[in-house]
Amino acid sequence: MANNLGQKIKRLRQEHNLTLKELSGKTDLSTGFLSQLERGLTTVAVDALERIAKALGVDITYFFAFPWKLHGEITRSYEKQLIQYDQGSHFINYLLSGNLDGKQLFPRQVELLPGGKKRNDVSLYSHKGEEFIYVVEGILSLVLKSGVHELFPGDCAHFSSEIPHNWINNTSRKVVLLVVNTPNPFEETLEKS
The missing domain is CATH 2.60.120.10 (Jelly Rolls)
Structure with a gap:
C-alpha cells in the first residue's frame, strides 16, 4: 500500500513538473522524507499527506482506493x-x-x-x-x-x-x-x- 501511495505521489509530482526540492518547499517536508515516501520506504501521517495533496492539486482521497461503494451503518x-x-x-x-x-x-x-x-x-x-x-x-x-x-x-x-x-x-x-x-x-x- 505504501509503495502504491508513493508511486501516485511521484506520478503526480512529475505531471506537475516539480522536483522533490520544489515539492518540499510547498509542503515543509524534507526532500529525503519525500524521496523515501515515493519509494515506499516510509509511511506518512494524515496531516502531511493533506499538505502533499494540496501542493499537487488533488484531494487526499485521491491516494486511497475504496473498492466498494461506502454505505450502511454496519461494518462486519x-x-x-x-x-x-x-x-x-x-x-x-x-x-x-x-x-x-x-x-x-x-x-x-x-x-x-x-x-x-x-x-x-x-x-x-x-x-x-x-x-x-x-x-x-x-x-x-x-x-x-x-x-x-x-x-x-x-x-x-x-x-x-x-x-x-x-x-x-x-x-x-x-x-x-x-x-x-x-x-x-x-x-x-x-x-x-
Missing part, C-alpha cells in the same frame, strides 16, 4: 478495509466504517507489529482535531510532548491532535488499537460526491 469484521500497510514500519491500518459520508469521525483499527520504530527513532507530529486511542491488545508506548506513557489493554488516551505526539511498539508482541480521529479527513470529498 470481515469487511474492514485495509487502507495502509507499511512493511518497513510494521504498521497496518484498517478503516472501521463502511460509511464515511457526512461523518465527523474517522475510526480505524491500527496494528503495530514488533520490530518497528524505537523510541530514539520517533519524531513527534501534530494535526488538526482530536484523537482517541483505546488499547485492545498489547502494550503501547504513547509519546506525547509531556513524555512517554505506557498504555495496557483497556487503557485509553484522548487528546488534542495539535499536541505533538506519536506511538511505538517497544515489545515483542503485536499491539492492536482502536483509533478515532476528528475531523474526518474524508468528509469534504464524500459530501461532494
Whole structure:
C-alpha cells in the first residue's frame, strides 16, 4: 500500500513538473522524507499527506482506493478495509466504517507489529482535531510532548491532535488499537460526491 501511495505521489509530482526540492518547499517536508515516501520506504501521517495533496492539486482521497461503494451503518469484521500497510514500519491500518459520508469521525483499527520504530527513532507530529486511542491488545508506548506513557489493554488516551505526539511498539508482541480521529479527513470529498 505504501509503495502504491508513493508511486501516485511521484506520478503526480512529475505531471506537475516539480522536483522533490520544489515539492518540499510547498509542503515543509524534507526532500529525503519525500524521496523515501515515493519509494515506499516510509509511511506518512494524515496531516502531511493533506499538505502533499494540496501542493499537487488533488484531494487526499485521491491516494486511497475504496473498492466498494461506502454505505450502511454496519461494518462486519470481515469487511474492514485495509487502507495502509507499511512493511518497513510494521504498521497496518484498517478503516472501521463502511460509511464515511457526512461523518465527523474517522475510526480505524491500527496494528503495530514488533520490530518497528524505537523510541530514539520517533519524531513527534501534530494535526488538526482530536484523537482517541483505546488499547485492545498489547502494550503501547504513547509519546506525547509531556513524555512517554505506557498504555495496557483497556487503557485509553484522548487528546488534542495539535499536541505533538506519536506511538511505538517497544515489545515483542503485536499491539492492536482502536483509533478515532476528528475531523474526518474524508468528509469534504464524500459530501461532494
